[in-house]
Structure formats: C-alpha cells, structure tokens
Amino acid sequence: MTTQVTIAVRNVVKAFGAGDAAVRALDDVSLDIRKGEFFTLLGPSGCGKTTLLRLIAGFEMPTEGQILLDGTDISALPPNKRPVNTVFQSYALFPHLTVAQNIGFGLQMQGRPAAEVDATTKRMLALVKLDALATRKTSQLSGGQQQRVALARALAPQPKVLLLDEPLSALDLKLRKEMQIELKRLQTETGITFVFVTHDQEEALTMSDRIGVMSHGKLQQTGTPREIYTTPVNRFVASFIGETNFLPGTTVPGGVRIGSGAVVETATSRPGDVTVAIRPEQVRIVAASDPGAIPATITNLVYFGTDTHFHLALADGTEVVSRLQSGTDEARLTPGTAVGLRFAPGAAQVLED
Amino acid sequence: MADRSFEVARLPGFATIAITAFVILYLPIITLVAFSFNAGKSVAVWEGFSLHWYADAWANDDVKSATVRSLIIAVSASAIATTVATMAALGTTRRRQFKGQTFIYVAINQPLMVPEIVTAVALLIFFGIVKTWTGYQGLGYLIAAHAAFCTPFAYLPIRARLEGMDLSLETAAADLYATPWQAFRRVTLPLLAPGIMAGAMLAFVISLDDVVITEFVKSGGQDTLPTYMLGQMRRAISPEVNAISTGLLALTVILLTAFFLLTRKKD
Numbered sequence: 001m002t003t004q005v006t007i008a009v010r011n012v013v014k015a016f017g018a019g020d021a022a023v024r025a026l027d028d029v030s031l032d033i034r035k036g037e038f039f040t041l042l043g044p045s046g047c048g049k050t051t052l053l054r055l056i057a058g059f060e061m062p063t064e065g066q067i068l069l070d071g072t073d074i075s076a077l078p079p080n081k082r083p084v085n086t087v088f089q090s091y092a093l094f095p096h097l098t099v100a101q102n103i104g105f106g107l108q109m110q111g112r113p114a115a116e117v118d119a120t121t122k123r124m125l126a127l128v129k130l131d132a133l134a135t136r137k138t139s140q141l142s143g144g145q146q147q148r149v150a151l152a153r154a155l156a157p158q159p160k161v162l163l164l165d166e167p168l169s170a171l172d173l174k175l176r177k178e179m180q181i182e183l184k185r186l187q188t189e190t191g192i193t194f195v196f197v198t199h200d201q202e203e204a205l206t207m208s209d210r211i212g213v214m215s216h217g218k219l220q221q222t223g224t225p226r227e228i229y230t231t232p233v234n235r236f237v238a239s240f241i242g243e244t245n246f247l248p249g250t251t252v253p254g255g256v257r258i259g260s261g262a263v264v265e266t267a268t269s270r271p272g273d274v275t276v277a278i279r280p281e282q283v284r285i286v287a288a289s290d291p292g293a294i295p296a297t298i299t300n301l302v303y304f305g306t307d308t309h310f311h312l313a314l315a316d317g318t319e320v321v322s323r324l325q326s327g328t329d330e331a332r333l334t335p336g337t338a339v340g341l342r343f344a345p346g347a348a349q350v351l352e353d
Numbered sequence: 354m355a356d357r358s359f360e361v362a363r364l365p366g367f368a369t370i371a372i373t374a375f376v377i378l379y380l381p382i383i384t385l386v387a388f389s390f391n392a393g394k395s396v397a398v399w400e401g402f403s404l405h406w407y408a409d410a411w412a413n414d415d416v417k418s419a420t421v422r423s424l425i426i427a428v429s430a431s432a433i434a435t436t437v438a439t440m441a442a443l444g445t446t447r448r449r450q451f452k453g454q455t456f457i458y459v460a461i462n463q464p465l466m467v468p469e470i471v472t473a474v475a476l477l478i479f480f481g482i483v484k485t486w487t488g489y490q491g492l493g494y495l496i497a498a499h500a501a502f503c504t505p506f507a508y509l510p511i512r513a514r515l516e517g518m519d520l521s522l523e524t525a526a527a528d529l530y531a532t533p534w535q536a537f538r539r540v541t542l543p544l545l546a547p548g549i550m551a552g553a554m555l556a557f558v559i560s561l562d563d564v565v566i567t568e569f570v571k572s573g574g575q576d577t578l579p580t581y582m583l584g585q586m587r588r589a590i591s592p593e594v595n596a597i598s599t600g601l602l603a604l605t606v607i608l609l610t611a612f613f614l615l616t617r618k619k620d
Contacts, residue, residue, distance in 0.1 A: 059524055079527040092525035096543045105539075106529035157530065 005071075006193045007033040007056060007161055012065035014051050014217075025051040027217040028065075033161070033195060034210075038187050040196045042204040043214035044240070049197045052214075053163050056195065058082045069160060080109070085154035086163040089170070091146050093138040099149050100125065100134040106157035124152040127186065144175045151183075155190060162187075164196045168203065180207055201241045205229065213237050229279075235351050238277040245283065245320045246351075247276045256350060258314070262294040266348050275351045280323035282347035285310060285333060286340045293340025296320060298333055312341065382602070389595035396590050406596040416597060419581040423561055426492060426577060430499030431507070431556035437500070438507035438552055439545070446515040447523065447541070462505045472502065473569035480570060490572050498570045499560040506559050507552035510612075514548025547615045554612045558605050 014026040026048045033039045041049040054060045056067060058079035067075050074082055085106065094102050104121040112120075125131045128148035138146060147167060154162055164183070168176045184207055187194045198204055204211050205225040213220045213228060213236075221233045232238035235246065249256040251271050255263045258276065266276070286293050299319075300311040303326065310322040310333060320341065333339065361367060389407070393400030410416050441461050445454060464472065480494045522544070526536035564579045571580060578601065582594050 057528060059528075079524070080530045080532055084528075086525070086528045088521050088525060090519060090521055092519060092521040094522060094525070094540055096540075105526070105531075109526075109530040109532075109535060109539075153529070 004035040005032045006035045006069065007031075007195070008066075008068040008071075009033075009052070009056075010066040010068065012052070012055065012062045012067065014048075014055060014060060015063045024217050026055070026062075029214075029217070029219050030065075031212055031219055031222065033193060036191050036193055037209040038184070038194045038196065038207060040198060040204040040208040040211045041214055042198060042201060042211050042241075044199055047214040048217040049199075049214050050165055053086075053165055053195065053197050056161070057084055057086050057163050083157075083160045084163060085157060085159040085161075086165065087150045087154045087167045089165045089167065091150040091167075093146055093149055093153070095137070095139055098135050098137060099130060099141070102138060102149055103152045103156050105153060110157060120156055124156045127155070127189070128152045128182075143171055144179065147171065147179060148182075151186065155186065155192065158190075159192065161193045161195060164194060166197055166199070168198075168200075176203075183207060205241070213240065215240070230347075231349055232277060232351070235275060235277070238349065238351060243280055243321065243323075244277045245280060247278065247314075247318055247320065249274055249276045249350075251350075256348070258294055262292055264343055264348050266346075266350055270350060277349045277351055278320075278343050278347060280309065280321045282344040283320060283322035284342045284344065285312075285322055285324065286342050288338045288340050290340040290342070293342050296339055296341050298335050298337045298339060300335055301333070312339070314341075385595050386599050386602070388592055389599045391592050391595075394592065396592055396595065406592040407600075410593050410596045410600075413593070415576070415581060416578070416593075419576045419578045422492070422575065423577040423579070426495050426499055427557050427560040429496045430503055430560045431553050433496070433500035434503035434556040434560075435507045435511075435549060435553040438504050438511055438556075439549055441504075441508055442511040442515050442548075443541075446512060447520065461508055464502045465505050469502075469565045473566045476566060477569040492575065494570050494572075495567060495575065495577075498566050499563065502563070502566060503556035503559050507556040510551040510555060511545065511548040514545055514551075518544055551612050551615045554608045554615075558608050562601065562605070 009029055009031040012026055012029045013024060015022040015024050017023055029048070029052060031052075041052060043049045051060065055062055058074070058077055058081075062075055065075075066073050069082070069084070094105065097105065100121050103124050104117045107117045107120055121134075122131075125134055128151055130145065130148055130152065133141065133145065138149060141149065147170075150167065167183075168179050171179060180203060183194070183196075196204075196207065205228075208225055210222065210224055211228050212222045215236050221228060221237045223231075228237065228241055232241065232244075238244045238246070247258050249258045249264070250273055251257075252263055255266050256274060256276055257263050264276065288295060294314060296312040296314050298310055299313050302309040302311070306326060307323050308326045310324065312320045312322060314320060322341070388396050388399075390402050390404065391400055392403035392405070438461075441457075445458060445461075476494075476498050480498075483494075484490065518541075522540050523536045526540045527533070531539060562579055563577075564583060567577050567580050568583070571577070576584065578597065582597055585591065585594050
C-alpha cells in the first residue's frame with residue numbers, strides 16, 4: 001500500500017526575536033503527515049507543537065525550511081489561501097453571528113453559491129448534532145456545544161487538513177471523553193486528515209493513528225501509539241508517555257547487565273553504560289531464589305483498585321515500580337520481603353541517552 | 354452576594370451626603386429649565402408659565418444660524434474624529450505589543466491633559482499664520498480644531514471595545530478564507546460598531562458645547578450656539594438663553610442616554 005503524504009514539513013526552523021536573544025521555537029523539524037490519518041503532536045507546553053500548527057495554518061511564517069501540501073510549497077501563502085482549517089483552543093466563534101452563520105462563514109468567503117452554503121451548513125449541523133440550535137447566538141451555547149460549532153465551522157469548507165489546537169482542554173473530564181470519541185468518529189466519517197495538538201498523553205494514545213512527540217522545539221519520535229509506548233527512543237519519550245522505570249546498566253555480550261548482576265537479554269549495539277527503560281506492568285515479581293532474576297526488596301505497596309503498585313529497591317538502591325493486578329500475591333508480598341524481578345521478554349528498551 | 358462586612362451605604366451620613374450632592378448638582382439645572390418657561394422677563398421671579406421664550410429663540414435668526422453652524426461643525430468634527438480614533442484604536446490593539454506603544458497611547462490622549470486655554474491660544478496663533486498664507490477664512494478651522502480635541506473622546510470607548518474582543522477572531526476569519534478586508538468588514542467592524550457609535554456620540558456632544566477653543570479660533574460671524582449664548586450673557590440675562598440651554602440639554606441627555614445604552618454590557 002502506498003501512503004500519500006498530505007503535509008510535508010521540511011527542515012523547518014522558527015525563531016522568535018533576533019540575534020542572541022532569538023528563541024528557536026522549532027529547531028529543524030521534518031515530518032510527513034499522511035493523507036487521511038489522525039496525527040497528534042504531543043508534548044509539554046512550550047515544546048513548539050502549537051507553533052508548528054500555526055505554521056501549517058499560515059498564521060506564522062517559517063524562519064527556514066518549507067511546508068508542502070500535496071507536494072506544493074505553501075510556506076509563503078497567507079492563511080486564507082490555504083485549504084487548511086483550524087479549530088482554535090478558544091474556539092474563536094464569531095459572537096455576532098448565529099450557529100448556522102458561523103458554520104457557513106468559510107463557504108461564503110470562498111464565494112460558494114447560497115444554495116450550496118445552506119445545504120452544506122445543514123449537513124454540518126446534522127453531523128455535529130446541533131440541528132436544533134441553528135439560529136442561536138454562540139454565546140447561548142454550552143462549552144461542549146461551542147466546541148461542536150467550532151468543529152463544524154472548520155469542517156464545512158472540506159479542508160484537506162483539519163488542525164486542532166488543544167480543542168478539548170477547556171472541557172470537563174466527562175465531556176472530554178465524549179468529544180474524544182466524537183472527534184474520532186468525525187475523522188473517520190469525513191476522511192479528512194486531522195492534525196491534533198495536545199499535551200495529554202492519554203488523549204494522544206487513544207485517538208491517534210500516529211503520534212509525533214515533541215520537546216524543546218525538536219521532534220523526538222514519530223510512530224504509532226503502540227510504537228511510542230513500547231519502544232520509546234529516548235528518556236524524554238519514555239518518561240513523558242506513561243510511567244517508566246529507568247535502570248542503569250552496562251552492555252555485555254547478549255544483553256545489558258543491570259546493576260549488580262543479572263543480564264537482561266536485549267538487542268543493543270550501544271557499548272558501555274546505558275539506561276534501560278521498562279514499564280511497571282512489564283516487571284514481574286518472582287521468588288528471590290529464581291535463577292537469573294534481579295534481586296530486590298519490597299519497600300512499599302500502593303493499592304489502586306484494579307492494580308497494585310509495588311515499590312522495590314535493587315541491591316544498589318535503584319528504585320523500581322512493578323504494577324500487578326490486585327488480588328494475586330499481596331498476602332505474600334509485604335514490605336521488607338526479598339524477591340526477584342524478571343522483565344517480560346522484549347519489553348526492556350535500551351535508550352539513546 | 355455582597356460582602357456584608359463593609360458596605361459604603363451603611364456608613365453614617367451616607368444618605369445625607371448623597372442627597373446633598375445630588376441637590377447641588379441638579380438644583381441649578383432644574384432652576385434653569387424652570388425659568389425657561391417663565392412668562393416674565395426675570396430669571397429670578399416666577400410670573401407664570403409660558404412658552405414664548407422658546408418661540409423667541411426659534412424666531413431669532415442669529416440663534417438659527419448659530420445652531421446650524423454648531424451642528425455642521427459637530428457632525429463634521431465628530432465624523433473626522435471617529436474615523437481617526439477608530440484607526441488609532443485598531444493600530445494600538447489589533448496587533449502584537451510594540452515598542453513605543455505607551456508613547457503613542459499617551460500622545461493620542463494628550464488633548465485631554467493639555468489645558469484647553471493653551472490649545473486655544475496655540476490654535477489662534479497657528480491658524481492666524483495659515484490664514485495669512487492661504488487667505489481661507491471658512492469653517493474649516495473650527496472643524497479641524499474640534500476634530501482634534503474630540504479624537505481622544507472618541508478613541509477611549511472604541512479602544513475599550515476592541516480590548517474586550519478576542520484577537521483570534523480575525524485569525525479565525527483569515528483561516529476561513531476571508532481576505533484581510535473581508536475579515537475587517539465581516540468580523541471586526543460589526544463587533545466594533547457599538548464602540549464606534551458611542552465614540553461618535555461622545556465626540557458630537559463634546560464638540561457641540563465647546564466654548565473656549567471655539568471662542569479663540571472663530572472668525573467674525575462664525576458664532577456657534579455656545580459662543581452666541583456667551584455673547585448674549587454679556588448684555589442682559591434673558592430667559593431666551595434659558596430656553597436655548599434647555600434645548601441643548603435635552604439634545605445632550607438624549608445622546609448620552611443612547612451612549613449609555615450602546616456601551617452597557619449585554620448578557
């Protein structure tokens with residue numbers, strides 16, 4: 001299957017300010033976003049994800065590099081000439097217009113005939129289930145409803161790419177969960193490429209086809225949610241997405257020696273001292289006598305309902321957390337107990353830094 | 354809910370002070386309005402109800418021409434001031450912060466701070482030079498002077514309105530294929546309209562009752578209604594002036610009420 005690239009970001013640099021005071025919000029970012037995919041830019045605030053979105057929308061111009069849409073360089077086009085629409089964090093709905101007029105605005109500006117504007121507006125109202133509110137002013141709507149109007153307004157002109165700038169951050173948890181499902185449904189139904197910006201790793205994992213993890217203006221890793229979670233390339237990605245244990249180790253033939261003794265089998269070509277990342281749910285607690293297990297002592301136990309977190313200390317003091325399903329071995333595993341640790345095969349990752 | 358621990362209205366003497374202040378503010382105006390309906394010539398002794406001072410004022414050609422002149426100046430000056438103020442307000446709010454922004458803000462509002470008499474003398478001298486150069490003697494000088502001191506009054510409500518507007522609205526319009534002009538015409542202007550109307554009315558009222566600058570700048574035969582009334586007061590005090598004042602007061606009250614209704618927050 002050939003995958004068609006819709007947005008290609010090529011060596012983009014965006015600097016704010018000039019001279020020595022210049023801040024590189026984006027530092028040599030290259031990225032391909034494929035046609036029809038739900039792509040998420042994930043990172044902490046200030047990582048440059050919103051700047052990248054604004055560059056794609058045309059609200060900012062790149063300092064260096066190019067942005068291609070279907071193979072054409074759009075870096076120099078103003079936002080109104082780009083077939084790309086945005087759902088703003090603040091929604092930015094026009095307060096002097098009704099719900100229907102807001103949704104029809106883009107089509108009107110494109111100079112579409114009135115009949116087409118009406119028909120598309122009706123279709124969009126149905127798509128986001130707001131038919132009954134067409135003639136309301138946007139100030140009379142709830143946060144969730146405003147969100148739907150913003151979505152419908154951006155989808156109405158049938159853009160090639162829909163950009164979403166943390167659109168769910170203003171909603172409460174329950175509504176956010178509903179909108180996550182809603183967004184995914186809209187993306188599947190319309191087939192439009194979605195570029196979604198968030199700092200919420202759970203949101204990113206559950207909704208995306210692919211994720212680009214950003215930090216300090218650089219793209220750290222791109223991949224499917226599963227790839228990002230199971231094979232993080234560096235410490236930042238491993239720690240930003242989910243919980244992770246970081247264990248110091250040394251490369252030896254056949255794997256990495258953790259601390260004092262046991263060798264974890266893992267493929268690495270990196271010599272010398274390395275860091276091994278292992279997810280808590282991949283750490284299994286076995287008997288202290290188990291040959292080849294890493295010796296550890298239970299220090300604490302935290303009950304989370306379905307799961308229980310076991311805090312353990314290795315011989316050299318390194319802390320490890322193991323997450324197990326509750327109700328299995330708690331009676332036996334009390335603080336102070338000497339145990340052994342084993343990692344699920346292939347779960348341990350040797351990090352780049 | 355109001356915090357009951359401190360409420361100004363519960364302090365001793367609050368009602369007395371408030372009532373005294375209102376009486377001092379409005380008693381002279383009420384007296385003026387009342388005596389405009391006096392049958393006799395006195396502005397101190399009530400001699401019965403009559404509308405004849407209004408009829409006199411209406412029949413007075415000097416009053417008519419001064420009124421027309423006042424209105425021409427006020428309409429022209431407020432139109433110019435509002436346009437300039439709108440552009441200034443857009444330039445100082447609908448963009449990123451820039452160096453010298455505070456300076457420009459102060460410069461725009463300078464006419465509020467400079468004593469009016471200083472501006473009046475300055476304009477008298479400056480326009481005197483322009484008059485000898487150009488030979489032009491018309492109402493243009495008064496319109497220009499009024500437009501200048503009305504601009505900050507128009508600027509303040511427009512700026513206030515713009516500051517309450519989400520900056521991303523124009524960005525959203527541009528994102529939805531609006532050209533910069535369409536974004537202004539379809540989004541900024543409709544949202545700004547109440548501010549512009551309020552600014553225009555404020556400028557109009559300020560222009561209409563100006564005396565000091567007008568007195569210095571006007572050429573012979575260019576009396577506005579306020580300067581005409583001032584001239585009348587120098588001779589004998591006549592209830593005709595009361596009638597004209599009441600007319601001006603009525604117009605101002607109507608405009609300021611409209612201003613209030615336009616600028617109050619809609620919820």
